[in-house]
Amino acid sequence: MTVKNPSTPVSKIERTPVSTPGGPKSREEKIVVTVRLRPLNKREQVAKDQVAWECIDDHTIVHKPQAHERAIQPASFAFDRVFGPASITETVYEEGVKNVALSALMGINATIFAYGQTSSGKTYTMRGITEKAVNDIYKHIMNNLDEISSFLDDPEKGTVVEKLVEETANDDQHLRHLISICEAQRQVGETALNDTSSRSHQIIRLTVESTLRESLDCVRSFVASLNFVDLAGSERASQTNADGARLREGCHINLSLMTLTTVIRKLRCQSLSHGLYENSFTQKTDISPFICELLLIAVLGNEVVIYPIEIQSLHAYCSTPLVENARTAIICTLSPALSHVEQSRNTLFFATRAKEVTNNAQVNMKEVARLEAVLRTPDPSNEKDQKIQQMEMEIEELRRQRDLAKSQADELRQKLEGEQQVLKPCELPSQVAKKCLSFSGTLSPKPDGKELGQGNRTRNTMGRQTLRQSSTAPFTLMHEIRKLEHLQEQLGEEANRALEVLQKEVACHRLGNQDAAETIAKLQAEIRDMRAIRPAPKEVEVGSVVAVNKSVSANLKEEITRLHSQGSTIADLEEQLENVQKSIDKLVMSLPNKYDQQSSNEADLKVKNQSKMKKLLPLGSSNSSNRKNFIRSPCSPLSSSRQVLEPDIENRAPENDDTVPCETPLVSERDTPTKSEGGGDVSSKEGTPYRRSSSVNMRKMQKMFQNAAEENVRSIRAYVTELKERVAKLQYQKQLLVCQVLELEANEAAGHNIENDDNTAEIQEESPASWRVTFREERQQIIELWHVCHVSIIHRTQFYLLFKGDPADQIYMEVELRRLNWLQQHLAELGNASPAHFGDERTISLSSSIRALKREREFLAKRLATHLTAEERYSLYIKWEVPLDGKQRRIQFINKLWTNPHDAQNVQESAEVVAKLVGFCEGGNMSREMFELNFALPSDKRPWIMGWNQISNLLHL
Numbered sequence: 001m002t003v004k005n006p007s008t009p010v011s012k013i014e015r016t017p018v019s020t021p022g023g024p025k026s027r028e029e030k031i032v033v034t035v036r037l038r039p040l041n042k043r044e045q046v047a048k049d050q051v052a053w054e055c056i057d058d059h060t061i062v063h064k065p066q067a068h069e070r071a072i073q074p075a076s077f078a079f080d081r082v083f084g085p086a087s088i089t090e091t092v093y094e095e096g097v098k099n100v101a102l103s104a105l106m107g108i109n110a111t112i113f114a115y116g117q118t119s120s121g122k123t124y125t126m127r128g129i130t131e132k133a134v135n136d137i138y139k140h141i142m143n144n145l146d147e148i149s150s151f152l153d154d155p156e157k158g159t160v161v162e163k164l165v166e167e168t169a170n171d172d173q174h175l176r177h178l179i180s181i182c183e184a185q186r187q188v189g190e191t192a193l194n195d196t197s198s199r200s201h202q203i204i205r206l207t208v209e210s211t212l213r214e215s216l217d218c219v220r221s222f223v224a225s226l227n228f229v230d231l232a233g234s235e236r237a238s239q240t241n242a243d244g245a246r247l248r249e250g251c252h253i254n255l256s257l258m259t260l261t262t263v264i265r266k267l268r269c270q271s272l273s274h275g276l277y278e279n280s281f282t283q284k285t286d287i288s289p290f291i292c293e294l295l296l297i298a299v300l301g302n303e304v305v306i307y308p309i310e311i312q313s314l315h316a317y318c319s320t321p322l323v324e325n326a327r328t329a330i331i332c333t334l335s336p337a338l339s340h341v342e343q344s345r346n347t348l349f350f351a352t353r354a355k356e357v358t359n360n361a362q363v364n365m366k367e368v369a370r371l372e373a374v375l376r377t378p379d380p381s382n383e384k385d386q387k388i389q390q391m392e393m394e395i396e397e398l399r400r401q402r403d404l405a406k407s408q409a410d411e412l413r414q415k416l417e418g419e420q421q422v423l424k425p426c427e428l429p430s431q432v433a434k435k436c437l438s439f440s441g442t443l444s445p446k447p448d449g450k451e452l453g454q455g456n457r458t459r460n461t462m463g464r465q466t467l468r469q470s471s472t473a474p475f476t477l478m479h480e481i482r483k484l485e486h487l488q489e490q491l492g493e494e495a496n497r498a499l500e501v502l503q504k505e506v507a508c509h510r511l512g513n514q515d516a517a518e519t520i521a522k523l524q525a526e527i528r529d530m531r532a533i534r535p536a537p538k539e540v541e542v543g544s545v546v547a548v549n550k551s552v553s554a555n556l557k558e559e560i561t562r563l564h565s566q567g568s569t570i571a572d573l574e575e576q577l578e579n580v581q582k583s584i585d586k587l588v589m590s591l592p593n594k595y596d597q598q599s600s601n602e603a604d605l606k607v608k609n610q611s612k613m614k615k616l617l618p619l620g621s622s623n624s625s626n627r628k629n630f631i632r633s634p635c636s637p638l639s640s641s642r643q644v645l646e647p648d649i650e651n652r653a654p655e656n657d658d659t660v661p662c663e664t665p666l667v668s669e670r671d672t673p674t675k676s677e678g679g680g681d682v683s684s685k686e687g688t689p690y691r692r693s694s695s696v697n698m699r700k701m702q703k704m705f706q707n708a709a710e711e712n713v714r715s716i717r718a719y720v721t722e723l724k725e726r727v728a729k730l731q732y733q734k735q736l737l738v739c740q741v742l743e744l745e746a747n748e749a750a751g752h753n754i755e756n757d758d759n760t761a762e763i764q765e766e767s768p769a770s771w772r773v774t775f776r777e778e779r780q781q782i783i784e785l786w787h788v789c790h791v792s793i794i795h796r797t798q799f800y801l802l803f804k805g806d807p808a809d810q811i812y813m814e815v816e817l818r819r820l821n822w823l824q825q826h827l828a829e830l831g832n833a834s835p836a837h838f839g840d841e842r843t844i845s846l847s848s849s850i851r852a853l854k855r856e857r858e859f860l861a862k863r864l865a866t867h868l869t870a871e872e873r874y875s876l877y878i879k880w881e882v883p884l885d886g887k888q889r890r891i892q893f894i895n896k897l898w899t900n901p902h903d904a905q906n907v908q909e910s911a912e913v914v915a916k917l918v919g920f921c922e923g924g925n926m927s928r929e930m931f932e933l934n935f936a937l938p939s940d941k942r943p944w945i946m947g948w949n950q951i952s953n954l955l956h957l
């Protein structure tokens, strides 16, 4: 069909861009979205369905709240135009879509499509719209019978869709006839909602060619498509009562509509990219080519070139630049029935989204279209070239990847060779490394005894852990040792600094008494000791590539022996820090005022108790009863009040003067003479002006000294505690290293077959998800091993509450697991008969562990009385089924804690109770306390903790 265009644009097409001489003109335009609400149909009336929607004006449709929904605000939707049940199709056409339809006469592709649930009136509406549009176009033709030509299957347009027929319409009658054939061919079926439900989408496309005479000798041609799309309706199987083929049809229809909805939604989100459409299509492999085509026309407004459709060719088509060149109008049809309110709402949501989609309306001049079509039409030879080019690029990329992989493999090989060299002196070439990878937990002989027998499963998992942890040993080990040394050195330096600060602090007191002098001397000695604990000179810088390369040239065993021969540096550090802690305490205690000295017996007892308590909970020593004994000097560089107080120093009394306020007991306000306090010149009557002024100043000073001293001691304490934590971490790391060495040696002894273990080396790192699984498994094993080895329940509590699955917990979990496995094996080997001696009067045996645990439980039972209220105790007794009238309820209750490793609730609640009794809290403090425990346990005998010395002694390192 060819239409001659009048020399002037169709006046009614207000928004259609006028063609301009010299080229196409385009502008962005929103999709025209209209809504048509049909009347209740017979079926709905018979069912006495309610009307749920109302068009309140030409642009707004609202949800009519039902009687029971009065309170709810009506949902309101606004569109370009809204047509109520009384509107006839002519009005819908004239006022809704005519402008868009007649754009085709101006060379602009146009699409009108209906969208709505089944039986909402799409076909009813589109039939009328198509009819009216055809009328208008032919009317236009009749008025402009100048040039008429026709074409069929235009080569520019490619080929038609399978079963798609393109015919030239001779006149309006002919066109109507063609449309009626089209409709007759459309598959229609009966559903519960619609006797004549369309079971397929329908598109009628008119290709409109028109000319525009610009001047006597210049005629411009336009070509545009006008598409009338009547989509099949979305439906709910429950409402259509569809089954069998009808149901499958419905599913298919829904699926394709869903795709359309998705495209609209994505378009709305301004994701107008070609990949987007490709994705939409590729994801829906069962979408019929027809629907794809439909989407292209209806949504993209593309100048459609129809290929014999295959999904693939469609992709190819989509990936070419799209010419957005269309005007689109959507008529959303609605049933007013309350029973369909949800579907209607969905339709309105779709319409709302469609409103936001912008089209690019562009005049199609035939010449331009031709050229573009030529450019876009794939030239087979060209296409081939492109494919070759693309393949070449892919080959190039593959080559690059291969080279990269090769160089990585070479690098790895080199590293491995380095490791092999390292191991040669031990007559354990690469075998050891490989054995280590494959170690499957043959460390422990099968333990005897019922409880200890649980170790089998544990050891299996240990094998897996070994894979994960030791996959890079011994290379990693050496690297770790370097890191450890580095940390040790840092720690030593920091400890020195801490001690220096402390020394200054002490010096500032200038107290000159014997105790203080001794303390200072001792601290100075400690500083000297600390300085002596220097790790072996670093050959390389840790962490750098150089370090790695140099490390591998060293002998692993030598490294470890050297580390050990450094005099158990970490243990020394630990001891030194412990001494620092003691020194601080002693210093504090050595500076009592006279008042305190006078009540020395009592105070001594108290001090003893306090220091005993400190052993239990070293961090808890800054209690208020101690504070008044703290160093009363503001002279530390840490003290903020130093400057303010310095002028007062000249008022200080001679040190050996009994009357000097400095040695006067810290007098409480209660004990201070009122007169002196009030007037300040009372003492002038009794003594020298010097005394008068100092008696006033000293009270003030004492208070300030006290505050400053407290502040200083607190900060030093915190610092020392931090250092201790770090030492504890080092201790853990060292234990891990030792465990790994142990494994290496065990492998060595076991003479593992490395060939069988190659595949295991692949296990390297765990994803967060698999770490979580591993964490749970490991924790359970740890809990079971604690039980089996009668490990301190305070330790269990701390560990359980501290390590909750953070990836950083991995190292601690593994150290703990390895340690416990070792302990389990050790206990099993020893039995009760011959406890092992480790040279520091500590012994580890099953019976000693049980005894220690018993002591710990008794200790906790005592704490029940002091740390819980009677009410809290009673509710716990009830919860834990401890007879309320029974004797020794406290110990009965404590004996129930941590008794069932397989009962997660028992574990969790036990931990909560113990934490409360010992005073642990969640979070940061927990960490501090956790590590603190490694330094000062509730008992001097701590058979459940294996330190570096014990393990390394056992390893004969």
Ligand SMILES: Nc1ncnc2c1ncn2[C@@H]1O[C@H](COP(=O)(O)OP(=O)(O)OP(=O)(O)O)[C@@H](O)[C@H]1O
Pocket (backbone or CB within 6 Å): 037, 038, 039, 041, 116, 117, 118, 119, 120, 121, 122, 123, 124, 125, 194, 196, 197, 198, 199, 231, 232, 233, 234, 333
């Ligand atoms: N605006 C209207 N005024 C009067 N009757 C209407 C109106 N719209 C639709 N109908 C009637 O409602 C019934 C269903 O209409 P139609 O077949 O057009 O729905 P549909 O949305 O195309 O359904 P399906 O998706 O199942 O094909 C028909 O009998 C039709 O005549």
